[in-house]
Amino acid sequence: MQSVPTPGSSRVRLEYYRYEVTFGIYVMTASEKWVTNTIVLTVLILLLWALVLYFPSLLYTKLSRLVWLLTGHNSQGVSTVLRILDKYDNPSTPIAIAKHAIAS
Structure with missing residues (x-):
């Protein structure tokens, strides 16, 4: 069955x-398929390993450059973005007061 x-x-x-x-x-014959699939699988595993190993630092670098382009602050990186976002969320800043006045 x-x-x-x-x-x-x-x-x-x-x-x-x-x-x-x-x-x-x-x-291909069975042995040729095995060799080819082994090579393909090895390349895919190495690509995945490189992605996991190098992508976070690359992402941090690119975000730092984006922050510099948007804000003009040097070498503070992503932490600058977090401080800028805190300005918009703090209700005592002039920006937040203006947003509240526009909303009401």
């Missing part, structure tokens, strides 16, 4: 089939 495939396994099989047909892997 054959087991009925679950929707998740059917989806995985379909995506693997699309991968094989798109890149021509379906015409």
Whole structure:
């Protein structure tokens, strides 16, 4: 008796089939497929590792540059944005008083 495939396994099989047909892997022998899939999987794992390792520092650097472009403050980074946002949330600042006067 054959087991009925679950929707998740059917989806995985379909995506693997699309991968094989798109890149021509379906015409390879089993050992060639194994080598090719190992190389592809290794490259994807290394890309994911690089993303996790380097993306946070890159994101912080880019946000710091964005803060400098928007505010003109040097080398304070993202903490400058947090202080600027505090100005808008503090009800005693002139900006907040003007916002409240406009709203009412």
